[in-house]
Amino acid sequence: MLQKMYDWIDERIDITPIWRDIADHEVPEHVNPAHHFSAFVYCFGGLTFFVVVIQILSGMFLTMYYVPDIENAWKSVYYLQTQVAHGQIVRGMHHWGASVVIVMLLLHTLRVFFQGAYKKPRELNWMVGVLLFFVMLGLGFTGYLLPWDNKAYFATEVGLNIAGQVPLIGDWLITLLGGHPEIIGAQTLTRFFAIHVFFLPAALFALLAVHFILIRRQGISGPL
């Protein structure tokens, strides 16, 4: 039955080559920890992606309860933490995942750096990776405000003030990010929410796609 359905689809759009390309490509032995245990350093990238998947999933589920509104944001998070079964765990996954993803990202970056894996021809992929790092930091910064508790509020105030120190465009930057030149409030929260949930993830997906396609095209850098 399944085979027939697959054949029906495959006859029309010829999907076999697509997944064959992904599934059948060869991976050099020196990155496989099953052969040399020290190759576990090559897992950092994959694990970073794994945490990103956890973040996306837990984030999607969290928005079922969260409201980006200064009156209700904290209350909804509190409700989620205290009244909803497993709410505490899901928020925990998202909270700790945000830290773990930075750690894994750092380890991955250091692995690539110290192996000189960014050298020709992989310059572009390194730059895409650094941009991914920036996007991740942006996600961390915007996500920190969303529970609308004291530490979120005051950290964001400091963050925006630092942004305001930038010459010439400082004030403009604050207003653009915070929605208001002075108040950190309703508009700041909705903006941060939109950036955290739509804009940065969109950038993340696009950059991740490029990152993976480039790896696939160029292959993994050879052993040192």
Add this chain to the structure above:
Amino acid sequence: MKRGKGMKYVGDSRVSAEKTSTTPKDYSEYPGRTVAFWPNFLLTEWLAGSVFLVGFLTLVLTHPSPLEGMADPTTAGYIPLPDWYFLFLYELLKYKYAGGDYVLLGVVVIPGLAFGALLLAPFLDNGPGRRPSQRPIATSMMLLALIATIWLTYDSASAVDWEARAEANKPIPPSEVEIDTSDPGYEVYKNSCASCHGDNLTDGAAGPPLIGIDYTADEIAKISVEGIGNMPAGVFDGTDEELEQLAEFIFTINEENKEE
């Protein structure tokens, strides 16, 4: 593969009617020793992922995600802190030549140079050698940056009493607490304590919330008179009877709101 004439398509589409081979390629004979991505390599990768997931879930289950009280811009004396991975940037601004008159250095120049160099690393370090020993400048710069970042983060974090911070900022659901304003103790509370601890015992300008504390009535009475932590002695200046009412009032409210 066939080319040009003789190729058959499905209908008028561009999909070839010829079946592509579905036998997986065998890489075992390839030079350079490789394994197939699916399933050989992915299995190793996923096993690593499973171990990682177990560790991660253990972390999540043993450490509830923190949530402080609802944001209140009027909270006095709150020391703001960013999440740990921004601490190094935050700490940098405390240095003399990165803050104050030199704030431009701390906000734009130093981070700009560091992250710019990171972004453009392949072009700054463009020699052919890949081993760290073959590119001493890049390696030492990275090590230096890494040590600086770790030091700044450590320096910033070690100055913070994390446990006291978490303790002082526990979330209290405002609606859960019912205060009996007809209690004689409340009258005393209003006169002596409310200016610091707030009318609702939780939203004070200077003092911590008084709900969710674990003291007996006697201890509360003692603290009211002698002070504790930042609270000075002699704030309370009523009679002994009033003191008793006050302590009893605060104690009862905490008892009532314990199991929330």
Add this chain to the structure above:
Amino acid sequence: MSDKKKQVTRRQFLNYTLTGVGGFMAAGMLISPLRMAIDPVLQPSGDGDFANVGLSVDDITTEPQPVEWEVEQVDAWYKSDVTRKAFVFKNDQDEIVALSPKCTHLGCMVSWEGSESHPDQFYCPCHDGRFTKDGTNVEGTPPLEPLHVYEHKVENGMLFLGKAYPRGEA
């Protein structure tokens, strides 16, 4: 040939293991979020508390009279006071009946004798739905079931109303 066969079984074995490990990871990631997502479904539906509607039992007549009362509605983190409405009267057996004014067709508010051409009936202005005094829907008009009935009790001579249920289920 036997070599080839061996190769395939090894691959199959790896595939099964891979599926198992993948399933484990997916489960680890998804159990908590899914449990959280279905949490509202698993909440026991609380029986509504009875609320004093501010109407003395002695004042209830055989003529349906509208009453309004407020209940505190707790919707997760959002608490609000909502107004409920009912038509209260005594039926032929001298029993108190409290009908929900919500039309069972599309949820408009019916009114008692709302149409001059249909006295002694509840009338819904949206689609000309009609109900007899005991709440039964009139044949040939849009509503397909009777008006819902509030559960009620009497305490100290005052009327208390709870939740509205379809007739026969209360």
